[in-house]
Amino acid sequence: LVASAITIGSGGSAGREGPVAQIGAGFGSFLGKLLRLEPHDRRIAVAVGIGSGIGSIFKAPFGGGLLATEILYTNDFEVEVLFPAFVASVVGYTIFGYVKGWTPIFSSANITTSQDLVSILLYAVLGITCGLVGVVYVKSFYGVRGLFERLSIPNFIKPAIGGFIVGIIGIFFPQVLGMGYGWLQMIMNENFIFIPVLMLPILVGLKILATSLSIGSGGSGGVFAPALVIGGFLGATMWFIFKAIFPSIQISLASFVIVGMMAFFGGVGKVPVAVMLMVSEMTGTYALLVPSMVATSIAYV
Secondary structure, three states: OHHHOOOOOOOOEEHHHHHHHHHHHHHHHHHHHHOOOHHHHHHHHHHHHHHHHHHHHHOOHHHHHHHHHHOOOOOOOHHHHHHHHHHHHHHHHHHHHHHHOOOOOOOOOOOOOOOOOHHHHHHHHHHHHHHHHHHHHHHHHHHHHHHHHHOOHHHHHHHHHHHHHHHHHHOOHHHHHHOOHHHHHHHHHOOOOOHHHHHHHHHHHHHHHHHHHHHHHHOOOOOHHHHOOOHHHHHHHHHHHHHHHHOOOOOHHHHHHHHHHHHHHHHHOOOOOHHHHHHHHHHHOOOHHHHHHHHHHHHOO
């Protein structure tokens, strides 16, 4: 917890959701040993800890409960986790909401979307783009991590090197530092004072690099929040491209940003089902459920 707070609080490109999930899993494992549960029940406790942590911090208890069933598997679900995960996720969300408030993470005031064929096709193209860039994100992360693992220097020096390079990038592009949720909300509000439109595709690549350096070098943080930010920047980039080609489309920028976030997150995290519902909880509206189903499914594949 302390290491993650230092990494993220000092500007490292990382998220708090990953550490919270790991802490939840660790606490589930601790309880399993304390109560002398069977190995099968201990595995369930670990998954439930992950789901309740994610459900709490995203303020998405339903999605968090579902995420617990699929996060530990590539192509499968742990059905027995579902009901205990729902209970734990709601309890965690209730405590977190009581302390931090009940407002959804992102404002949905600017969300407008049409459900015609052209719009669905555009969301499908966004899904393809998120899936392809997601492959780059994963390969970049593991490539940088492998590079730092091969360095013949003490492990405690490696995060300092990664953080130093990220700091240099942050001098010129401060948008890549930290979690980045505030930048996403600014884009949704169509406030481009500090984020020029032409910078959006550049930020996608730099956020991937900054995250790979922050965490791949040994920094303590999660890859979920950066995935959301990368997906949001990507969604905004695609919206401006589509708007230039089809000026008459009735889709708001905020809609494309949010669906981009979820499609990218669902693909790289391999949690498409949970993300389809989390998008509704994180924005407080079901207006984007169908577009997120299309884009996230395609990005995952």
